[in-house]
Amino acid sequence: MSGLAGIHVACRALSFAYVEGDRSIPAVNEVWLEAAPGSSTALLGPSGSGKSTLLLLLRGLLEADAGTVELDGVAPGAAGYPALQRSVGLVFQQAERQLFAASARDDVAFGPRQLGWPESDVEQAVAESLERVGLPMQRFGERHPYSLSGGEQRRLALAGVLAMRPRALLLDEPFVSLDPGARRVLAAVLDGLRDAGLTLILATHDVDQAWALCDGRIVLAGGRVAAAGGWEFEAGGEETLRAHCLRTPSLVELWRRLGRPVAEAPRTPAAAAEALL
Amino acid sequence: MRMAIAQYYPGSSVLHHFDPRAKIVAVTVVAVALFTRDAFRALAVYAALAAIGLVLSRVPPVWFWRGLRPVLWLIVLTFIAQVLFVPGEAFFRLGPIGLSWRGLELAGYLSLRLVVLVLVGSLLTLTTSPISLTDGLAWLTRPLRALRVPTEELALMVTIALRFIPTLLVELEAIMRAQRARGADFSHGGPVRRARSLVPVLVPLFVVSFRRADDLALAMEARCYVPGVRRSRLHPLRSGWADAVLLALVAAAVLAASLI
Amino acid sequence: MTRLIDIQDLRFTYAGGTEALAGVDLRVAAGEFIAVVGANGSGKSTLARLLGGLECPSAAAQAVVCGHDLLTHTGRMAARRDVGVLFQDPENQFVGSNVEEDLAFGPENLGWSPERIQSRVDELLAAFGLEDLRTREPHLLSGGQKQRTALAGVLALPRRVLVLDEPTAMLDPAGREEVLRAVGGLRRDELAVVYVTQEMDEVAEARRVVALRAGRVAFDGPPPALFADAALVGELSLGVPVPAEVALELDHRGRSLGTLPLTLDALTAALAGSRTS
Numbered sequence: 001m002s003g004l005a006g007i008h009v010a011c012r013a014l015s016f017a018y019v020e021g022d023r024s025i026p027a028v029n030e031v032w033l034e035a036a037p038g039s040s041t042a043l044l045g046p047s048g049s050g051k052s053t054l055l056l057l058l059r060g061l062l063e064a065d066a067g068t069v070e071l072d073g074v075a076p077g078a079a080g081y082p083a084l085q086r087s088v089g090l091v092f093q094q095a096e097r098q099l100f101a102a103s104a105r106d107d108v109a110f111g112p113r114q115l116g117w118p119e120s121d122v123e124q125a126v127a128e129s130l131e132r133v134g135l136p137m138q139r140f141g142e143r144h145p146y147s148l149s150g151g152e153q154r155r156l157a158l159a160g161v162l163a164m165r166p167r168a169l170l171l172d173e174p175f176v177s178l179d180p181g182a183r184r185v186l187a188a189v190l191d192g193l194r195d196a197g198l199t200l201i202l203a204t205h206d207v208d209q210a211w212a213l214c215d216g217r218i219v220l221a222g223g224r225v226a227a228a229g230g231w232e233f234e235a236g237g238e239e240t241l242r243a244h245c246l247r248t249p250s251l252v253e254l255w256r257r258l259g260r261p262v263a264e265a266p267r268t269p270a271a272a273a274e275a276l277l
Numbered sequence: 278m279r280m281a282i283a284q285y286y287p288g289s290s291v292l293h294h295f296d297p298r299a300k301i302v303a304v305t306v307v308a309v310a311l312f313t314r315d316a317f318r319a320l321a322v323y324a325a326l327a328a329i330g331l332v333l334s335r336v337p338p339v340w341f342w343r344g345l346r347p348v349l350w351l352i353v354l355t356f357i358a359q360v361l362f363v364p365g366e367a368f369f370r371l372g373p374i375g376l377s378w379r380g381l382e383l384a385g386y387l388s389l390r391l392v393v394l395v396l397v398g399s400l401l402t403l404t405t406s407p408i409s410l411t412d413g414l415a416w417l418t419r420p421l422r423a424l425r426v427p428t429e430e431l432a433l434m435v436t437i438a439l440r441f442i443p444t445l446l447v448e449l450e451a452i453m454r455a456q457r458a459r460g461a462d463f464s465h466g467g468p469v470r471r472a473r474s475l476v477p478v479l480v481p482l483f484v485v486s487f488r489r490a491d492d493l494a495l496a497m498e499a500r501c502y503v504p505g506v507r508r509s510r511l512h513p514l515r516s517g518w519a520d521a522v523l524l525a526l527v528a529a530a531v532l533a534a535s536l537i
Numbered sequence: 538m539t540r541l542i543d544i545q546d547l548r549f550t551y552a553g554g555t556e557a558l559a560g561v562d563l564r565v566a567a568g569e570f571i572a573v574v575g576a577n578g579s580g581k582s583t584l585a586r587l588l589g590g591l592e593c594p595s596a597a598a599q600a601v602v603c604g605h606d607l608l609t610h611t612g613r614m615a616a617r618r619d620v621g622v623l624f625q626d627p628e629n630q631f632v633g634s635n636v637e638e639d640l641a642f643g644p645e646n647l648g649w650s651p652e653r654i655q656s657r658v659d660e661l662l663a664a665f666g667l668e669d670l671r672t673r674e675p676h677l678l679s680g681g682q683k684q685r686t687a688l689a690g691v692l693a694l695p696r697r698v699l700v701l702d703e704p705t706a707m708l709d710p711a712g713r714e715e716v717l718r719a720v721g722g723l724r725r726d727e728l729a730v731v732y733v734t735q736e737m738d739e740v741a742e743a744r745r746v747v748a749l750r751a752g753r754v755a756f757d758g759p760p761p762a763l764f765a766d767a768a769l770v771g772e773l774s775l776g777v778p779v780p781a782e783v784a785l786e787l788d789h790r791g792r793s794l795g796t797l798p799l800t801l802d803a804l805t806a807a808l809a810g811s812r813t814s
Contacts, residue, residue, distance in 0.1 A: 114460030180776030273786030
């Protein structure tokens, strides 16, 4: 993360269908997406709308049936593409399920080691990323992953991805089944990552979390893009959200009810409280 | 992703409606009888039985082909081995290796027997749902309870294990993808390297499975499950005259095959 | 009204030495719908399991549920009959190979006749809107559908107490709504419902809330009284809806709004009220 700028993530007319026996189940249908370097985009949509599939495609873990994924303007097939692909980190749903090593530091070191880094670089990356997620090496480095709480385990899994120094970070429903305390801690960590300049794409069904963390949003429905771009509440953006069973962020609605300009709606309850004093 | 040998093809044919116990007995009897007499004519009887079963099952032939595919290598190997190495009058020579008619005959017989065996087995698994199969086996092995074998509990274990296979496969795929995203490589290197590369996949899978097992046991106890207590069934096994006919048919076939 | 849960000074310590319950008092009568809240580690899940006769209390002055003494083995086994427990993970409660088989599991364990089981299964399928899913296999069901099946399965046997341990924690918003609606339809005069949750907005349904903190009861009364105590709510580390979070943040900054508002309506009203005072 030190000094590395976020990359530009884009996909053009991306399509993918799952094949099961003789049936083909379309999951992503001609999706166009643009995420500027250092931007944070929410990927909104109900279950089954194709969010997870899209993230897998962006990371290159699935091969699209049609369309391309461009990273920093580089298309697949070009020389620098594989390296760029490796710089896209993907944090899966219930990421703590991937923990396997006997100590927290060993698990986090897995990624960098697989990348073939010299051991001194690995150690530094591990220490940095553990610090970033609020599990400092001194207190947590030797702990067994399974001795940690659910929220700590999830952050440990995130550290495992961050240790590879990604320049873009894709997260698939990072808050699901976390208790409220753990949610708050994770949100703070993601805030920090956004401030550090990583390109963030966050798939979530929690509109309030998305509002707190992301500059823009893409709404997926049935594998297609229903709306893309910045949050728009005057120009009918709200209707799009509602049409797909997503509510307007609570703080935006609050500002509207208080008669205050919606464009200045605060992102977090703390900011709201400050503005209301 | 499931192997076609154990795959179930839902349907309502005559074979689908037989009691699983009758089917298991029938298939076991035929499988054993296949190996008790080495004669093409006997084999022909069983082959005819299998063919009739195939037609009556109304299962598309491609499913039987999928069941044969995994053992195709064995069939071909057997064929080649018999053709090349059985002594007898050679009609073709290539150096020290000779092809004899007798070898050809034996090869054909053994290969065909393997095919019939697999087909008969597939007939059972394609027309019997895993639950029915388990129920049937549980009933048939009940005498083992006298030897303190917990057949009912084992049957329930098998049913639950089968129910969790799709779940585990999804879990496995997710874990493999997650580790691949961290640079893991499962396809390169020698056997030792590949085995070690599976640790990041197997450890999480085991841990998740143990946790599942714990949770499930608690949920089962909460619904009054007590191991050892006799349980009833929503769909108990009920045999009828059709099953008697099936068993009689099989008995007749075995008799015919031994007398031909 | 008959008292179905009569617990005094209940204690439970895990094998490893962790004390989960340090003296809990709880009395619930038939027809009551109470919420039990508390942070991770407060002892909620342990309490749920003990109420269901699934664990043996370490000690108690009194531990009687539906007339059965939880301190005896026979009492606990009998409690399992009268107390139904629904757990968090929809996947790990699904025993049967399809919905119908899963609903039949409980009755099968009690040796009911096939006819009686079938008719009960048919009733449950209709009551919980699961008719179309009769022969569906679990891996083809959504989280909400699995959890509804689990709930129906728990109620297959006639219960006097129903304990729900964070039943929506692992569900997406659609699934959560499904299950909350199903639970809402369960109010009956003879049934006592104990709803364990970490989310404040799920407490609104209950007329009484019991808050646990570090294995003890920190509050036992009507929800509005709990919401009025912003300090306590903060201490309990619960998941509060955005309007309540804004109010808590204002409280931190010295501006108290009185009773904690759970909805935007309540918040805007409170803001208007406090401005005039």
